[in-house]
Amino acid sequence: MSGPAYMPSDEELANLQKLSNEYQPEVTGPLVGERQSSSAITTEYANADPVYRVKTAALPSKYAYFRTCRGDGHCGWRAIAFTYYEALLRVGDVGLFQQEQARLKSMHNLLNAANFPEHVYIDFVDEAFELLDKLQNSVRLMDGTGADTLLQAFNDMSVAMAIITYFKLLASAWIQAYPDEFVPYMEYNQDIKTYCSLNIEAAQCEIDHIGIAALAEAIIKPAGFALEVLYLDRSPGEEINTYRYDPSGHDGNPQTLRLLYRPGHYDILYKAEDVQQPLPVPSQAPLQVALAGYTDEFVPMASNMPDVMTLIPGMYPTGIGQRWPSVSYDYNSTPAPQPQMTPVPTYAPAPTPASSVASSHQEYVTPVHASHVNHHNPPTHHSIQLEPPVTLPIHPPPPMTIERAPQMTVERGGPFRPSMYELEPGFHSGQPHALPFQTSIFRNSHYNTAHFLNPDFQPEEWSPDAEYATGNRGRHKSTSQ
Amino acid sequence: MALTSGHNAPNGSRGQTVAQRLQKELMDLMTKPTAGITAFPDDENMTRWTATIEGPADTPYANLTFKLAMRFGSTYPYEAPSVVFKTPIYHPNVDFSGRICLDILKDKWSALVGIEGLLVSLQSLLGEPNNSSPLNGQAAELWDNDMEAFKRHVLARHKTSEELDLDA
Numbered sequence: 252m253s254g255p256a257y258m259p260s261d262e263e264l265a266n267l268q269k270l271s272n273e274y275q276p277e278v279t280g281p282l283v284g285e286r287q288s289s290s291a292i293t294t295e296y297a298n299a300d301p302v303y304r305v306k307t308a309a310l311p312s313k314y315a316y317f318r319t320c321r322g323d324g325h326c327g328w329r330a331i332a333f334t335y336y337e338a339l340l341r342v343g344d345v346g347l348f349q350q351e352q353a354r355l356k357s358m359h360n361l362l363n364a365a366n367f368p369e370h371v372y373i374d375f376v377d378e379a380f381e382l383l384d385k386l387q388n389s390v391r392l393m394d395g396t397g398a399d400t401l402l403q404a405f406n407d408m409s410v411a412m413a414i415i416t417y418f419k420l421l422a423s424a425w426i427q428a429y430p431d432e433f434v435p436y437m438e439y440n441q442d443i444k445t446y447c448s449l450n451i452e453a454a455q456c457e458i459d460h461i462g463i464a465a466l467a468e469a470i471i472k473p474a475g476f477a478l479e480v481l482y483l484d485r486s487p488g489e490e491i492n493t494y495r496y497d498p499s500g501h502d503g504n505p506q507t508l509r510l511l512y513r514p515g516h517y518d519i520l521y522k523a524e525d526v527q528q529p530l531p532v533p534s535q536a537p538l539q540v541a542l543a544g545y546t547d548e549f550v551p552m553a554s555n556m557p558d559v560m561t562l563i564p565g566m567y568p569t570g571i572g573q574r575w576p577s578v579s580y581d582y583n584s585t586p587a588p589q590p591q592m593t594p595v596p597t598y599a600p601a602p603t604p605a606s607s608v609a610s611s612h613q614e615y616v617t618p619v620h621a622s623h624v625n626h627h628n629p630p631t632h633h634s635i636q637l638e639p640p641v642t643l644p645i646h647p648p649p650p651m652t653i654e655r656a657p658q659m660t661v662e663r664g665g666p667f668r669p670s671m672y673e674l675e676p677g678f679h680s681g682q683p684h685a686l687p688f689q690t691s692i693f694r695n696s697h698y699n700t701a702h703f704l705n706p707d708f709q710p711e712e713w714s715p716d717a718e719y720a721t722g723n724r725g726r727h728k729s730t731s732q
Numbered sequence: 733m734a735l736t737s738g739h740n741a742p743n744g745s746r747g748q749t750v751a752q753r754l755q756k757e758l759m760d761l762m763t764k765p766t767a768g769i770t771a772f773p774d775d776e777n778m779t780r781w782t783a784t785i786e787g788p789a790d791t792p793y794a795n796l797t798f799k800l801a802m803r804f805g806s807t808y809p810y811e812a813p814s815v816v817f818k819t820p821i822y823h824p825n826v827d828f829s830g831r832i833c834l835d836i837l838k839d840k841w842s843a844l845v846g847i848e849g850l851l852v853s854l855q856s857l858l859g860e861p862n863n864s865s866p867l868n869g870q871a872a873e874l875w876d877n878d879m880e881a882f883k884r885h886v887l888a889r890h891k892t893s894e895e896l897d898l899d900a
Contacts, residue, residue, distance in 0.1 A: 370760065371844050374753065409749065412810045416843045452842040454810045 283333050283405040284319035286521065292317060292511075302485045310491065314481075315523035317511060327458030327510070327517040328415045331466050331478070333405050334508035334519055338476050340386050340397045341525070342506055348387035351474055352380065358421060358469070365424040365447075372420055378413035416454075418470065422462050423451040425469035432468070436461050457515070467496035474498075477507040484514055750808050754778040757847050769851045771802070779804050782818075785851055791859040792883045793821075796890050800854070802847070812841035815850065819896060822882075822889040824861040824872035832857075833867050 259267070289311045296307040320326040320333070339348060355376075362372055382404050389397035405411045426433045430443050437446050451462055458466075467478045478496040486492060498505050509520040755778065761771055768786035781802040787793025799818040805811055815837060817830035825833045836845060836853045845853075866872035874882040 367844055371846060374756075375843070408807075412807075412843075416810070420844070448840055448842065452844065453839055454812070454841050454843050455839065 280319060280321050281406050282321045282323075282408065282411055283329065283402060283519075285402070286316045286318045286526070289314050289317040289520065300485065302487075303483070305489050306483055306491050309489070313522065314509065314511075314520040316521040316526055318519040318521075320516075320518055322516045324455055324457050325412070325415055327463070327512075328418055329405065329411060330510050330517045330519050331458070331463070331471070331508065332411075332414050332418045333401070334510070335470060335474070335476070336382060336386060336401050336405075337398075338506040338508055339383075339474070340390065340401060343390050345387055345391050347474070348383060348390065352383055352387075354473060355380070355383075355421075355470075358424070361424040361428055361469075362420055365420075365427045367420055367424070372417070375413045375417040375420065378410055379417045382410070382414065418466060419451055419462075421469050422465035423447040425465045426451065426461065429468075433461050433465065436464075458517070464496070471508060472496060472498040475505055477505045479507050479509045480512055481509065481520060482512045484512075750804060750806060751778050753809055754781075754804060754847075761848060766848055766852065768855060769848065771847050771851060781813075781847070783815075783847070783851055785855045785858075788855060788859045792879070792886045793858045796886075797893065798858075799893060799896065800851075809843040809846065812837045812845075813847075813850070815854070819893075820889045820891055822868070822871055822885045823858065824863050824866040824868050824875055825857060827867040831867070833862075833865060 292310055293307045296303045318333075320330045339351065359369070359376075363369060382401070385400050385404075386397045389395070389400060405414075426447055427443060434441075434443065437443070446461075450456055450459055451465070463478070463480065471478045475498050477498055480494045482492040482494070484492075507522075507525065509522070509525070511518045511520045754773070758771075758773065758778075761769075768788070769783070771781055771783035774780040774782055781804070783800045783802055785798050785800065787796040787798070797819070798821055800815055801818050802813045802815050804813045815832060817826055817832065819830075820828075821830070832854070834853065834857055836850060861872065861875055863872040863876060871882065871885065874885065
């Protein structure tokens, strides 16, 4: 490590160690930040050590986004807890929420076996479950508020600390229930209870590799998620070292929680395809940036396909009561054949059509808007608004489609996908829309493509009678067809 | 960013507040009292408490009662409260200002410990001092080598609650 030329004395070392132990980094920023482009990391390291520079240069191409966690000594725990909730939200399946709640409840046995007093830990459990309930409701209503709710909860110190404490207790209980898996990574002859009380349960302790492994086994893998930790350090090589925990028996592409580790600190990373649905961005956020990011994502449909698979209910490796009947956790599970190819018929696939309508809506609308908003004078984009509920394209408009879903009557058989406009009230009644369809360039000209968004749009028709009356130009057209 | 404003306060409006947790602990202490331990808040805002522990039998502290002052910060229970002995005590891990050296008050503190757990730990510290890292070196030495002298020092330093009130 350090050169042989200079050896600090024991006293100096002790002093340095003391300073290091007492060092408290200045902690600022939100507990969990907004998702942002990971090119910020590259920029941050642009002037740093070459090893970092090389390693971070390739980061944005693989991991498009990241999210900061406040470095207050809880960031690793916080990052894992946050991404666990976020992955549940991303899957967007009420059934998975219920499955996870049942599974986590069954793990009270484990907490009790570790002698944690229930009347004390139940407070932390309640906070964690309350957030699960809120997110589950948001998924059920498809109101698009889940991401905001999650971010707010994790920026509320008391909520976040309760959830972090709950995760710590689960990790500790898991380690104590399966000591053989973890003892080899501890110091020789270390008492496991002492280890847990000092390194896992202690209110002020950052997560270590044992804690991460315990959370992966106790919480993440059984939920069907994978956990990936990218170690950005000064080790040789051009690539960031990655360690991955994969759920057993989960083929294909599990939802992956990704952490970026920099010595002493954890943040959250995302691949572009992780970010399936645009987060509801606060309306003050810069529009152009968000638009550019999201339109990019909608073009390569192929990359979204694996995620679509995970949306299918019943496609999870663990079922309630299948692996979690009581306290019997088959931790070393040689993966039992998973029922992946047999969708559970009891799950109502009701939300799926609605969501496909919502996403097709985005795919359809966003490019039109993007071109106008980006290339014309900003003030005029107000005048190309569609129906009143569809304010800005970056807000996915599930409220609109969902609330009206019950009234939806598509009186048409056949193989055609219903148009989003059929979901609008008054579509069939032919109500005239008073909104002006004009832009600064085309005004209200019939060449203005904004008219295509008008549900009452009628393309110009060739009318033979009129043609015959005025001349014979029409005859050429008709013969050429 | 809009996020940072209003979230710096450790007690958000949504989650359980420090006062709620302390209220719950007070209820537990009153409904399920632990022998030899009392604790009660000094005022309505619950951030300062006064506690007492009785010296365990078969220790030099038997039949003596010790008063402690506890202060709870806005981050409780995720950080330990500060605790000092108000009753003068002669003990290897307590200094002459009443400050205590105990792992559970430092790196071993967990959100599960609570007031009762803390007081039970302090009570057992009386009978089982950690003489490897003493705050009071003389006490540590006498504990190991001359228990009779140790007991005399304990009794000489102790004051009853009434004596404390007279001093105040």
